[in-house]
Amino acid sequence: MIRPVRAGWAGAVLVCGKCSKKLDGGFGKGGRVSLAKALRKDLGLKKGRKAALGVVETKCLGVCPKNAVMVVDSAQPDRWLVVPAGADLDEVEAAVFASVPPPG
Numbered sequence: 266m267i268r269p270v271r272a273g274w275a276g277a278v279l280v281c282g283k284c285s286k287k288l289d290g291g292f293g294k295g296g297r298v299s300l301a302k303a304l305r306k307d308l309g310l311k312k313g314r315k316a317a318l319g320v321v322e323t324k325c326l327g328v329c330p331k332n333a334v335m336v337v338d339s340a341q342p343d344r345w346l347v348v349p350a351g352a353d354l355d356e357v358e359a360a361v362f363a364s365v366p367p368p369g
């Protein structure tokens with residue numbers, strides 16, 4: 266039997282974990298923090314289904330850009346984003362959440 270589980274997510278963002286691993290982080294102080302972690306921290310998001318937005322690390326998304334991380338906003342599945350390592354988080358959030366305003 267399939268049953269639904271309630272979640273607080275207004276949207277979901279997929280972040281390639283393999284890109285982040287290849288960069289050894291790439292964001293935050295000293296460039297050692299993954300983009301998913303940096304976004305969650307900057308937006309004050311919890312992890313898991315009770316967060317206001319889901320920021321989920323995935324396996325390889327098949328694009329594999331050099332010195333960048335692939336990101337997909339579930340609200341814009343036809344517009345994937347290549348986020349360069351060390352990119353300004355405000356700029357990343359504006360691009361990623363173009364259709365869904367970020368919380369806070």
Ligand code: FES
Pocket residue numbers: 281282283284285324325326327328329330335
């Ligand atoms: S390693 Fe990130 S898209 Fe392939």
